[in-house]
Amino acid sequence: MRVLGIETSCDETGVAIYDSEHGLLAHTLYSQVALHARYGGVVPELASRDHVRCLLPLIQQALQQADSQSSDIDGVAYTAGPGLMGALLVGASLGRSLAYAWQKPAVGVHHMEGHLLAVMLEAQIPTFPFIALLVSGGHSLLVKVTAMGEYHILGESIDDAAGEAFDKTAKLLGLGYPGGAALAKLAEQGNPQRFKFPRPLIDKPNLDFSFSGLKTAVRNTLAQTAGSEQDKADIAAGFQLAVVDTLVIKTQRALQQTACRQLVVAGGVGANQALRAALQDFMVQYGGKVYFPRHEFCTDNGAMIAYVGCQRLMAGYRNDLQIKVTPRWPISNLD
16 A cells, blocks of 8 residues: 655655555655744744645655656555644645545544654565554654554653753754754763753653753753853753653663663654663663664654554545544544
């Protein structure tokens, strides 16, 4: 089965074509970072309009990359949530309309399920069951995955997600938007031991995350320094270490409590090198194995939507003609 996947949940327009026999055939992406940078964050109305502008050219480009025509497409998948309402509606409306015009089945895909299974696009993939750490701008989740569509949430963010904390802290340090990657680069020049930041909730037995207090600690620390470039680098390094330590400690507990030996790390923060190195070191000591998607599939992309859509269409899932999106959609309520 050959599936066209469309991703428009936030500020990236992604289109891809995945074939169940031949794998990923095409992958195109347009980022709106430059559009939103002047505002210091995503402006939903501008995001929606830019998806409208970019989608059809990206679909045409993907078809050319895959050496395919519309008649070669067996199904259409689109992100149905969670995400920005307007942005989701752009992708869902076009995806459902194309499927109707081409007389092909369509299926709405959960954005976080896409991230969770993006690792299946790689040459080496985990077997079920495994633990997944999903860390992005809007979500921080620990999930036990027993099969496709069978996800048990072990822990989640109760306020700011890890990626959100990175972006807000970067803004405090004057690094602009998006700030996560800029903060990680600045941290390379800093002393992570100079400032001691809290590791939120590590003294609690649950597996939930909370990073809003860590962000406040950074603000208070910054106010007590001269605000030099070295001060900022040291704060960035200390902040990053606190986030990484917290994520690693919680992930260790999830693996030990479930007796799983396989870990998948996904989402935008999953591309952070300090986090990857720390989790790789732990998994070696633990006697397990960790899997990462390549960097381009950590951020939002159409490839993960095309892959999940293909699996769901082959399993018999279909959406009717109603165009429905769900901006707030827990992965525990997937079906």
